[in-house]
Amino acid sequence: MDAPKVKIYGLVAEFTTPTQIVDAANQAREAGYTAMEAYTPFPVVDLHEAVGFKRTMLPTLAFFGGLTGFCTAFSLETFTSGGAPSFITPFLPDWFYYPLNIGGRPLNSWPAFIPPEFELTVLFASITSVVGMLLLNGYPRIYHPLFNVPRFSMVTSDRFFLCIEARDSKFDLQGTKQFLEGLQPYEVSEVPE
Amino acid sequence: MATEVSPKGPNLRPDPQPPMVEGKYNFDSMTEKIAGVIFAATPKGWIVGFAIAFMILQVLLVSVTYLIYEGIGIWGVNIPVGWGFDIVNFVWWIGIGHAGTLISAILLLFNQTWRTSINRFAEAMTLFAVACAGLYPLAHMGRPWFAYWLLPYPNTMQLWPQFRSPLEWDVFAVSTYFSVSLMYWYIGLVPDFASVRDRAPNQLLRMFYGILSLGWRGGSMHWHRYETAYLMLAGLSTPLVLSVHTIISFDFAVSNLPGWHATIFPPYFVAGAVYSGFAMVINLAVPIRHYYGMKDFITDKHLDNMAKVMLATGLMVFYGYGVEAFMAYYSANEFERDLMMKNRVFGPYGYFYFALIFCNGLVPQILWFQKIRSNEAALFIISLIVNIGMWLERFVILMSLQRDFLPSSWGQYSPTFWDISTYIGTFGLFLSLLFLFCRILPMISIAEMKHLLPESHVHSHKDSHDHSDSAHGGSH
Numbered sequence: 208m209d210a211p212k213v214k215i216y217g218l219v220a221e222f223t224t225p226t227q228i229v230d231a232a233n234q235a236r237e238a239g240y241t242a243m244e245a246y247t248p249f250p251v252v253d254l255h256e257a258v259g260f261k262r263t264m265l266p267t268l269a270f271f272g273g274l275t276g277f278c279t280a281f282s283l284e285t286f287t288s289g290g291a292p293s294f295i296t297p298f299l300p301d302w303f304y305y306p307l308n309i310g311g312r313p314l315n316s317w318p319a320f321i322p323p324e325f326e327l328t329v330l331f332a333s334i335t336s337v338v339g340m341l342l343l344n345g346y347p348r349i350y351h352p353l354f355n356v357p358r359f360s361m362v363t364s365d366r367f368f369l370c371i372e373a374r375d376s377k378f379d380l381q382g383t384k385q386f387l388e389g390l391q392p393y394e395v396s397e398v399p400e
Numbered sequence: 401m402a403t404e405v406s407p408k409g410p411n412l413r414p415d416p417q418p419p420m421v422e423g424k425y426n427f428d429s430m431t432e433k434i435a436g437v438i439f440a441a442t443p444k445g446w447i448v449g450f451a452i453a454f455m456i457l458q459v460l461l462v463s464v465t466y467l468i469y470e471g472i473g474i475w476g477v478n479i480p481v482g483w484g485f486d487i488v489n490f491v492w493w494i495g496i497g498h499a500g501t502l503i504s505a506i507l508l509l510f511n512q513t514w515r516t517s518i519n520r521f522a523e524a525m526t527l528f529a530v531a532c533a534g535l536y537p538l539a540h541m542g543r544p545w546f547a548y549w550l551l552p553y554p555n556t557m558q559l560w561p562q563f564r565s566p567l568e569w570d571v572f573a574v575s576t577y578f579s580v581s582l583m584y585w586y587i588g589l590v591p592d593f594a595s596v597r598d599r600a601p602n603q604l605l606r607m608f609y610g611i612l613s614l615g616w617r618g619g620s621m622h623w624h625r626y627e628t629a630y631l632m633l634a635g636l637s638t639p640l641v642l643s644v645h646t647i648i649s650f651d652f653a654v655s656n657l658p659g660w661h662a663t664i665f666p667p668y669f670v671a672g673a674v675y676s677g678f679a680m681v682i683n684l685a686v687p688i689r690h691y692y693g694m695k696d697f698i699t700d701k702h703l704d705n706m707a708k709v710m711l712a713t714g715l716m717v718f719y720g721y722g723v724e725a726f727m728a729y730y731s732a733n734e735f736e737r738d739l740m741m742k743n744r745v746f747g748p749y750g751y752f753y754f755a756l757i758f759c760n761g762l763v764p765q766i767l768w769f770q771k772i773r774s775n776e777a778a779l780f781i782i783s784l785i786v787n788i789g790m791w792l793e794r795f796v797i798l799m800s801l802q803r804d805f806l807p808s809s810w811g812q813y814s815p816t817f818w819d820i821s822t823y824i825g826t827f828g829l830f831l832s833l834l835f836l837f838c839r840i841l842p843m844i845s846i847a848e849m850k851h852l853l854p855e856s857h858v859h860s861h862k863d864s865h866d867h868s869d870s871a872h873g874g875s876h
Contacts, residue, residue, distance in 0.1 A: 225855075225857070226858050226859045232620075245619070245620045246618045246620070248427060248431075248595075248850060249847045249848070249850040250620075250624070250851075251623070251856075251858060254623070255620040255621050255623070255624040258620055258621070260624065262624075263624060263625045263628050265628045265632070266628065269632050283552055284563045287563075288560070288564075301558060302555075302558045305558065305559060307562060316564055319563065319564035320563055320564075322569040322572065322647055323563060323572040325639075325643055326572040326573055326576040326640075329576060329637075329640045329643075330576040330580065332636055333584075333636050333637075334579075334583070336633055337583045337586075337587055337629060337633070339629070340626060340628070344621070344622045344625055346614040346616070347614035348614070348615040349614070353617060361598070363431070363591070363594045363618065364428050364598065364599075365426065365428040365431070
């Protein structure tokens with residue numbers, strides 16, 4: 208193993224059809240590679256499983272986001288309206304207690320509190336989904352080593368790329384290159400870090 | 401290899417529906433067709449159109465400036481009609497927005513692939529319509545610089561909003577609706593920003609779209625999380641869009657006023673919102689597909705489908721009018737009956753009621769004919785009429801306020817110059833934003849459109865990979 212002059216991020220193979228990229232990812236996984244990722248212009252069904260990714264925790268996050276939204280609205284409305292049970296009320300700060308007595312109607316009018324509760328549940332769950340998706344994916348990240356490969360710009364048009372990263376324990380510049388060539392790609396290129 | 405069928409089962413190449421893309425396209429030419437609009441020379445028609453829209457926007461600017469300077473006395477609202485053009489237009493604009501969410505969220509959940517080519521600009525329409533709508537409650541406050549008082553926040557006055565009021569529910573509903581629509585629209589745009597970035601002719605544009613794309617690379621895990629998030633947003637937006645117009649109808653229905661205090665209000669407001677929204681989508685789709693040569697993507701089949709949705713929701717709305725009249729009669733309550741007959745149908749603005757029945761109830765019935773649904777000029781005109789009709793509906797509902805319960809407190813509402821100029825001005829805002837959208841953003845979803853091409857499907861495993869079949873089967 209001779210150390211290359213430029214640090215290498217990985218090797219990337221270019222394919223022209225979705226079927227090819229799924230087959231290539233399956234073979235790479237079966238060959239024992241773990242640190243790899245397939246890049247496509249549109250979501251390809253089950254490709255994430257082919258590269259060895261199971262499932263995302265996003266729905267769980269969104270559920271708890273929604274729950275937080277509901278609890279926020281519920282406590283905000285109930286506590287400020289003076290609708291909290293009497294063992295809680297003495298502990299509320301002055302600025303968080305504003306009972307409105309209108310015609311003797313109950314302070315804890317929970318049915319009227321439902322619309323804001325619903326809206327905040329939806330709002331918090333949506334924000335969690337979107338922000339969670341971006342952060343789990345590592346975005347925003349404007350620069351990435353892959354952008355050093357000129358042909359990689361076609362990933363947003365009609366080309367499919369499989370990248371085996373140098374941090375993979377099985378990675379070996381020559382051997383991995385030969386392996387990728389064996390998958391009949393359009394081209395294999397090195398990705399400088 | 402194409403005709404070979406795997407011995408383990410049938411060839412599961414899904415293609416049950418008629419194609420939603422006409423003409424011959426591959427992934428690259430499709431990207432070029434949609435993203436190419438952005439880097440092409442600015443069309444002359446665009447410059448003229450934008451200039452006109454921008455001039456109309458100045459009408460809004462002047463109207464709102466004068467309103468803030470002078471106060472809402474410049475409008476025609478006064479007791480007994482405390483709500484006039486401002487709430488009519490607020491409800492009208494919000495309603496138009498609803499079709500965008502319906503197309504992007506509900507049709508996605510129902511797996512209606514034809515939504516793909518119209519969802520982007522329908523969502524844009526939603527955002528711009530909600531922006532126009534949002535102006536009205538702010539302007540109507542008289543002191544819009546205190547608008548933040550509507551929000552619950554700890555303040556030195558130790559005051560909190562009245563959470564039992566439908567007007568406070570509006571604050572939550574409309575702001576949530578705008579935020580969620582904006583996020584939905586933006587994450588839909590992210591992969592397309594990346595497509596545009598990679599086609600940018602110079603470094604500056606590449607940086608601009610690169611920043612907007614957040615550096616999107618299209619990794620398979622990214623797509624997996626992306627699709628999960630997109631689907632969840634669709635699932636969340638669906639009840640949200642229904643709740644928004646329900647809550648807006650509560651502005652009327654929760655009051656104790658005869659003719660407003662009716663359980664039919666929420667469903668028929670929602671149906672009416674979708675109705676006018678689809679009419680507006682057709683009003684926008686027809687010129688866009690014409691001037692940008694997008695007839696391969698927004699096909700006659702799309703217009704036909706939208707016309708059918710319009711017809712269906714139109715019938716629901718028409719049914720709503722019938723129920724309203726019947727409930728007034730069946731309640732045996734003289735105030736309900738008087739309101740319906742003496743105020744609405746034969747009242748001071750009675751001719752508006754008949755115009756509304758004509759626009760919303762009768763005209764759309766010709767959509768039953770296939771010939772009409774495939775004629776884009778006819779569809780355009782019908783959609784305009786429906787939009788006018790839905791505006792009249794809200795106006796007629798509001799004009800119930802003219803006849804108070806004592807003849808001595810009756811009054812007549814008529815819009816002033818400034819009412820009308822504000823309304824016209826919001827069209828300037830709406831159209832200016834739309835023109836900018838068509839110019840600088842991909843107006844059709846590039847990544848999603850690629851799904852409609854047959855070559856996007858992964859074919860069943862080739863025979864040469866028998867060993868991978870068995871290993872792969874376990875992971876499902």
